[in-house]
Amino acid sequence: MSINLAAQINSIMAALILLTAFGLLVQRRMYGLLHLFAWQGLFLSVSTAIVGYVSGAHHLYISSILTLALKVVLIPYILHFLIRQLHIHKEVEQLVNVPTTMLIGIALVIFSYYLTAPIRELSTLVTRSTLAVALATVMLGLLMMITRRHAVTQIIGFLALENGLFFAATSATYGMPLVVELGVALDILIAAFIFGIFFFQIRTTFDSLDVEQMTKLKEED
Amino acid sequence: MMTLSPFVLVSLSILIIAFTLILVPLFARHQKILIYVSFPLMAISSAIAVIAGIWSVAVGIPESTILSIGLPDLPFHLRLDPLSGFFLTVIGLLSFFVSIYSTGYCKGYAGKRSVTHLVIFYSLFIAGMFLVVLSDDAFFFLISWELMAIASYFLVMFEDELIENRRAAFLYLVVAHIGAIAILLSFGVLAGATGLEGFSGYTFDAMRQTEFPLKWATVAFLLAFFGFSAKAGVIPLHVWLPEAHPAAPSNVSALMSGVMLKTAIYGIIRVTFDLIKVFPLWWGAMVLVLGLITAIMGILYAIMQNDIKRMLAYSSVENIGVILIGIGLAIIFTSFHIPVLAALSLTAVFYHSINHAMFKGLLFMGAGALLHATHKKNMDEMGGLIHYMPWTSTLFLIGSISISALPPFNGFISEWLIFQAFLLSPSLNSPLLNLLIPMGAALLALTAALVAACFVKGFGIAFLGHWRGLHNPPLHRGGLEVNWPMRIGMLLPALMCLILGILPTMVIEWMDKISDELVGGKIATTAGAFGWLWLTPVAHERASYSGAIVLLWIIVVVMLVYILLHSRKTAIHRVPLWDCGFEKITPRMQYNANSFSMPIRRIFGFLFNIREQVRLSNATLHPSFPNRLYYRLRIRDRFWGWIYKPISESSYWISRKFGRLQQGYIHVYLIYSFITIIILLVFAR
Numbered sequence: 001m002s003i004n005l006a007a008q009i010n011s012i013m014a015a016l017i018l019l020t021a022f023g024l025l026v027q028r029r030m031y032g033l034l035h036l037f038a039w040q041g042l043f044l045s046v047s048t049a050i051v052g053y054v055s056g057a058h059h060l061y062i063s064s065i066l067t068l069a070l071k072v073v074l075i076p077y078i079l080h081f082l083i084r085q086l087h088i089h090k091e092v093e094q095l096v097n098v099p100t101t102m103l104i105g106i107a108l109v110i111f112s113y114y115l116t117a118p119i120r121e122l123s124t125l126v127t128r129s130t131l132a133v134a135l136a137t138v139m140l141g142l143l144m145m146i147t148r149r150h151a152v153t154q155i156i157g158f159l160a161l162e163n164g165l166f167f168a169a170t171s172a173t174y175g176m177p178l179v180v181e182l183g184v185a186l187d188i189l190i191a192a193f194i195f196g197i198f199f200f201q202i203r204t205t206f207d208s209l210d211v212e213q214m215t216k217l218k219e220e221d
Numbered sequence: 222m223m224t225l226s227p228f229v230l231v232s233l234s235i236l237i238i239a240f241t242l243i244l245v246p247l248f249a250r251h252q253k254i255l256i257y258v259s260f261p262l263m264a265i266s267s268a269i270a271v272i273a274g275i276w277s278v279a280v281g282i283p284e285s286t287i288l289s290i291g292l293p294d295l296p297f298h299l300r301l302d303p304l305s306g307f308f309l310t311v312i313g314l315l316s317f318f319v320s321i322y323s324t325g326y327c328k329g330y331a332g333k334r335s336v337t338h339l340v341i342f343y344s345l346f347i348a349g350m351f352l353v354v355l356s357d358d359a360f361f362f363l364i365s366w367e368l369m370a371i372a373s374y375f376l377v378m379f380e381d382e383l384i385e386n387r388r389a390a391f392l393y394l395v396v397a398h399i400g401a402i403a404i405l406l407s408f409g410v411l412a413g414a415t416g417l418e419g420f421s422g423y424t425f426d427a428m429r430q431t432e433f434p435l436k437w438a439t440v441a442f443l444l445a446f447f448g449f450s451a452k453a454g455v456i457p458l459h460v461w462l463p464e465a466h467p468a469a470p471s472n473v474s475a476l477m478s479g480v481m482l483k484t485a486i487y488g489i490i491r492v493t494f495d496l497i498k499v500f501p502l503w504w505g506a507m508v509l510v511l512g513l514i515t516a517i518m519g520i521l522y523a524i525m526q527n528d529i530k531r532m533l534a535y536s537s538v539e540n541i542g543v544i545l546i547g548i549g550l551a552i553i554f555t556s557f558h559i560p561v562l563a564a565l566s567l568t569a570v571f572y573h574s575i576n577h578a579m580f581k582g583l584l585f586m587g588a589g590a591l592l593h594a595t596h597k598k599n600m601d602e603m604g605g606l607i608h609y610m611p612w613t614s615t616l617f618l619i620g621s622i623s624i625s626a627l628p629p630f631n632g633f634i635s636e637w638l639i640f641q642a643f644l645l646s647p648s649l650n651s652p653l654l655n656l657l658i659p660m661g662a663a664l665l666a667l668t669a670a671l672v673a674a675c676f677v678k679g680f681g682i683a684f685l686g687h688w689r690g691l692h693n694p695p696l697h698r699g700g701l702e703v704n705w706p707m708r709i710g711m712l713l714p715a716l717m718c719l720i721l722g723i724l725p726t727m728v729i730e731w732m733d734k735i736s737d738e739l740v741g742g743k744i745a746t747t748a749g750a751f752g753w754l755w756l757t758p759v760a761h762e763r764a765s766y767s768g769a770i771v772l773l774w775i776i777v778v779v780m781l782v783y784i785l786l787h788s789r790k791t792a793i794h795r796v797p798l799w800d801c802g803f804e805k806i807t808p809r810m811q812y813n814a815n816s817f818s819m820p821i822r823r824i825f826g827f828l829f830n831i832r833e834q835v836r837l838s839n840a841t842l843h844p845s846f847p848n849r850l851y852y853r854l855r856i857r858d859r860f861w862g863w864i865y866k867p868i869s870e871s872s873y874w875i876s877r878k879f880g881r882l883q884q885g886y887i888h889v890y891l892i893y894s895f896i897t898i899i900i901l902l903v904f905a906r
Contacts, residue, residue, distance in 0.1 A: 095888060115902055142898075146891045154887070 006054045010171075013047035014130040017167060018109070021140040024160055025105055026098050030083050030152065034076050037156050041071030044163050047130075051170045059178040060170065066185045067166070075159065075192045079152065082196050086203060088152060096147045105140055112136040123172070130171040137164030149210055151202060155195050162188060227277035228284040228301050230269050231309065231355065237266035238348045242341065249337050256327045259340045263347060264320035267313045270351060274310030278303045281734040285357055291364075298424050300357035303735045304495065308354045308487045311575045312480045314717065315582045316347045319479075322586050322710025323472040325703065329593050339379055339470065346372035346476065353484050358424040359408035363401065366484075370397040370452075373481060376473040377465045389464035396461045400451030404488070407444035410437055411496060428496040438499040445492040446508070453485035455545065456515045457860045459538045463526070466534035467598060471589020474530060478537040479582035483574050486544055490570070493552065494739040500556040506657065509549030513664050516542030520671045521828060524678065524821050525856045527814040528598045529588045532679055533581065536624065539668065540577045543639065544570050546665060550642045551740065557649055560742030562642060565758055567736040568729055568744055569638035575728075576631040576721060580623040583714040587617035590711070591683060594701040595694065600682040600814045604689035609701040614684040616711040621676035623718040626669050629772040631721035634756070636669055637766060641758050671821070678817045687808040723768035726753045815854055822856075830857040 020040040027033045045067040052060025096104075112135040120128050141161025145154045166184070169176050176184075241262045248255035277284070283302035291297055301309070323343070330336050349369030356362040374397070377390040412422035414437040421427060433441070447458075454462040466474040493504075519538030526532040547570035554563035588598075590613045595603055607614040623630035626637075643662040646654065688694050694701060702708075721728060726749040733745035748758045757765040786793060800806040822831065836851040882893075 111899070115906055118906065139895075142891065142895050146888050146895060149888070 003054055006050050010047055010050050010054075010130060013043045013050070014133040014167075014171070016043045017047070017137055017163070018133050018140075021137045021160060021164070022102070022105060024156065025101050025140060025144055025147070030088060031080075033153060033156055034079055034083070037079075037160065038072050038076040040160060040163055041067060041076075044167055045072065047167065048170050048175070051174060055174040057174050059181075060175045062178060063170075063175060063181045063185075066181070070185055070189055071159070071163065074189065078192050078196060079156070082199055083152065086199060088150070095149055101143070101147050105143060108139040108143065109136040112139060119172070125172070125174065128171070131168060134164050134168035134171050137161075137167060140164070151199060151210075155192075159188070159192075226284060227273040227280065227306065228286065228299075230273035230276070231301060231351065234266040234269040234273065234313075235348060235351060237262060237269070238344050238351075241266070241344050245337060245341055245344075249335075252331050252336055253328070255340060256324060256331070256336060259344070260320045260324040260327070263323075263344060264317050267317035267320055267347065270313035271310055271317060273301070274306045274308075274313055275731070277301050277306030278310065278732055278734060281738075291361075295360055295420050297361040298357035298426070299355045299361070300425070301355060303732075303738060304487070304491065305354040307571060307732055307735055308483060308574075309351065311483055311578045312347070312350045312354065314575075315479045315578045315714070316350075316476060318582060318710050318713045319472050319475050319586065320710075321713070322475075322589075322707050325706030325708075325710065326470070326472050326586075326589055326593060328704070334380075338375065339473075342372045342375040342379075343473065346376060346473075346481075350480060350484055354487055357426065359405075359412060360420070360423050362425075363405055363408070366401060366404065369481065369484065370394075370401065373469075373473070373477055376477075377469045379470055379473070380468070383468075385464075386468040389461070389468040393461040393465040396451050396458060400448040400458075403444045403448030403451070405448075407441045407448060407492065410441040410444065411492075413437075414441070425491075425496060429498075433497055433499055435499060435501065438497045439501070439504075442493060442497055442499075442504060446489060449485040449488040449492075450511075452488075453482050453541045453545075454515075454538045455511055455541060456518050456538065457864050459515070459519065459535075460858065460860060460865060462538055463522070463531045463534045463858075466537075466585075467528055467530040471530070471585055471592055474534070475582040475585035475589070478534065478585055479578040482537060482541055483578060486541070486548075486570070486574055489548060490567075490739070493548075494555075494567075500552050502553060502556045502651065502654075505549045505552030505554075505556060506653065507549070508545055508552060509657065509661060512542045512545030512547075512549050513661050514542070515539070515545060516668045517664055517671075518542075518828070520668050520675055521821070521825050522858065524671060524675045524818045525829060527600050529591065529600050529679060529683060530585070530598055532600075532675065533584055533588060536584075536672070536675065537577070537581055539672065540573070540581065540624075543636065543665070543668070544573050544577070546661065547573065547639050547642070550639070550646070553646075553649070553654065554642075555740050560740050561744060561759075562645055562742075563740040564733075564736035564742030564744050565638065565645070566642045567740060568732065568758075569635050569642060571732055571735065572631075572638060572721075572725070572728070573635035576623070576635050576718075579714045579717045579721065580620045580630075580632060583616060583620040583711055583718065584624065586707070586711045586714070587613055587620060590703045590707055593703055593707070595690075597690070600679065602690040603683045604808065604811065605685065605687045606694075606701065607684040609694060609696065610684075610703070612702055612708050613711070614680075616708075616715045617684065618680055619715040619718060621680045623722070625673040625676050627673070628766075629719070629722045629768045629775065631718045631725075634722060634725045634766075634768070636665075638758055639665065641764060645759060674821065678814060682812075682814045682817060686811045689808055689811060689813065719772075723772055724753065725756045725766075725768060729756070729758075828859065830859050830862065831855070 017040055020036050020043065023036045024033060024040070027036055045064045048060055048067060049064040052058060052064060109132075113132040116132040116135060119131060123131075138161050141157050141159075141164055144157035144160060148154055148157060162184075175181065241259050244258060244262075245255065248258060281303050283300055285298065285300035288297040288299065327336050327339065330339070346369060349365050349372055352365035353362065353369055356365050374390055374394045377393055378386065380386050381390075408423065411428050411431075411433070412420075414433050415422040415427045415431045417427055451458045462478075466478060469477060493500075516539050519535050519540075519542055523532050523535035523539060526535060547566045551563045551566035551570065554560075554566060590610070591603065591606070592598060594610060594613075595606075597603060619630065623632040626632040626635075640662065643658060643665065646658045649655070649658075682689075729748050730745045733743050737743050744758055747760060748756055750757055751761060751765070754769055755761070755765050755767050757763075798806070822829070832853075832855045834851070834853040836853075838849045838851065884890075
């Protein structure tokens with residue numbers, strides 16, 4: 001496999017990641033969201049493996065396997081378990097309607113390309129073109145956290161954001177040192193557990209997982 | 222083997238304080254033993270510090286050392302030079318007296334409340350003051366400064382069940398920290414201007430060796446002056462003093478008023494004369510004007526007070542004003558390159574600092590004795606105490622005479638020296654100063670007269686006349702006199718007042734090195750030209766004074782009068798009080814504190830926020846013959862309404878506006894960070 005071909009495949013993976021990020025923005029069903037998130041993790045894992053092959057940094061293979069294990073299997077499984085336990089598989093409400101969200105998302109992607117243009121000119125890495133996509137994924141994750149009102153969807157948005165960061169790390173610098181990546185992976189796992197516990201707590205306190213309810217926590221005027 | 226030197230002594234003194242602190246937990250269960258162990262130890266430590274201070278001023282050679290503790294690459298620099306030695310002496314002297322006094326005073330708390338906190342923070346407070354004058358870099362200076370501020374905050378909070386004490390302590394903490402921030406910024410400016418990398422610019426040595434450009438020197442001076450003024454209680458930053466001093470235990474108020482305010486004076490002198498060493502004329506004029514305002518307003522407010530400790534607190538404001546006048550004059554003379562006159566003003570400043578420490582400490586201890594005996598702070602509920610407390614009243618009288626600047630006591634010397642400095646200034650060539658200085662001298666004279674009025678009121682209302690309270694005085698064994706440690710604690714500063722009053726030549730000779738080092742001028746050669754007996758600060762044909770001869774005359778006259786009156790048995794008749802023909806005279810008909818201050822209140826009423834209410838009730842027969850008369854008088858500090866209220870209200874308003882940012886929606890918070898990221902990315906590109 002030549003380097004050019006690998007770069008092409010990586011670009012396709014980047015496109016797919018961006019596509020799933022948009023999919024996460026518009027998907028209304030809880031299970032649908034979960035599946036899209038798992039797909040995003042899978043693309044990320046493949047992309048990491050390809051970057052590892054191209055750069056010869058073999059510890060990236062370990063990162064790739066970790067991503068596969070955590071973000072494709074374990075975390076979706078935990079969330080799946082939570083959704084079943086909490087009976088929240090109904091449709092998800094959004095604060096902003098879907099077309100508007102999409103338009104904002106597109107604007108953010110263009111903005112990311114505009115931002116990373118100087119870096120693309122300076123960098124010599126084969127993966128440099130995907131940096132904009134990574135940045136866009138981060139922003140789309142944040143956008144998803146803003147536009148959704150359900151706690152679980154916000155968590156998925158956060159995890160998608162983390163995916164974007166991870167992608168940015170591999171595409172901009174051929175990955176971080178293994179120790180850092182191991183640490184990050186472990187953090188994500190622990191975060192997923194903590195979120196799970198918090199969901200139960202939030203629901204027993206507010207009888208709902210709608211974060212709008214948390215306005216009650218505001219200081220009285 | 223280390224050779225004995227002032228620095229070794231002062232280290233020993235600080236080690237004793239540390240040792241006292243270690244002992245505290247051992248005796249926490251035995252409060253009386255704790256009092257008898259810790260306060261004498263503090264007295265010993267202070268006495269050692271006094272010896273170190275006197276010695277180091279006498280030797281005149283700075284000693285310094287570097288302690289490699291604290292943060293890495295940021296060692297503590299310590300230095301004992303004549304200036305810090307002098308203030309070490311002042312602090313040590315008063316804390317020596319107050320520690321003896323506290324041994325007796327704190328027994329009043331035994332059985333009522335735990336004094337463990339008092340002992341701990343008292344020791345830390347004194348240690349903080351010692352370290353402030355010893356520190357030789359900005360970092361360590363601020364640590365010591367904060368140690369002193371925090372310890373005194375907890376001391377003000379000692380009787381924390383009263384809401385006004387908590388409020389007073391909080392106010393003190395706020396003002397102290399605003400001041401500390403200004404000091405920190407000032408040191409930052411100075412360190413930046415030295416041009417050194419890292420933290421090496423923060424040592425005072427580096428600042429001493431730098432020639433500061435005028436722009437940065439001005440910024441640093443203004444910041445430092447503001448910061449130290451907040452601690453010293455310069456008007457309009459004085460508001461915490463009259464609140465915190467009555468709230469604190471009296472031994473603590475004696476220390477806070479007597480010496481803690483002096484650390485701020487030390488700071489101003491250190492930063493201005495030792496570190497910055499640039500003297501534009503307008504700095505001096507500014508300090509002089511602020512000092513005059515502080516002096517006159519402070520004493521006017523003091524006269525209006527009926528709470529004895531509040532009165533003393535305002536009087537401290539006045540004394541700080543007098544000291545600032547001296548500093549202002551010293552800056553002005555230095556800017557005209559007249560080192561001798563600058564040295565004269567600085568000597569007056571130092572002399573007044575030590576004087577104020579002595580007599581204000583004495584007076585606060587006296588107020589504490591009154592509080593200890595009568596459990597009252599309001600002068601209108603005392604009266605006639607000279608019969609029950611002969612020791613306290615005599616010593617309080619000595620303090621009152623000293624603070625009123627009457628010979629032969631010490632207050633006269635320093636105010637006289639400041640007047641000498643004023644009277645010599647017409648030689649200056651500046652129309653503004655020629656206008657300002659005579660006015661300043663006149664205001665200072667008015668201040669001195671008002672001080673005398675104030676303390677005639679303080680002594681007269683509390684000690685003379687008849688008991689004014691509703692119930693009889695709480696007598697025990699025929700008197701109210703306080704215990705011996707308290708008497709000794711007050712007797713020693715009273716003796717110091719006398720010694721400083723009759724031996725000024727020796728004291729000035731001793732401390733002449735300081736002004737020589739700071740402004741390059743000496744006055745000892747002229748001041749002591751006629752031996753120890755005659756003080757001739759400038760030239761003997763201009764002015765001379767001998768405290769000892771005045772004292773001798775006073776003794777001779779008093780003895781002659783006594784002999785004349787007592788030589789014949791019939792010379793003195795004791796008869797009933799003449800009651801103007803009105804037979805039912807009661808103690809309530811005496812001249813009281815409000816009536817004493819009424820004339821001054823009428824003249825200067827526009828300076829205060831006064832509300833006076835008179836109400837008649839039960840006018841059963843005729844309005845001219847009411848059964849009861851209600852009189853209510855409320856006098857407030859105008860500066861609250863002028864400065865502090867607008868600031869607190871506007872800051873409250875702004876925080877309410879900012880409170881709108883907090884919506885309680887997670888989405889809104891996320892949008893805040895999202896927009897921040899986008900904006901930062903746009904700017905970072």
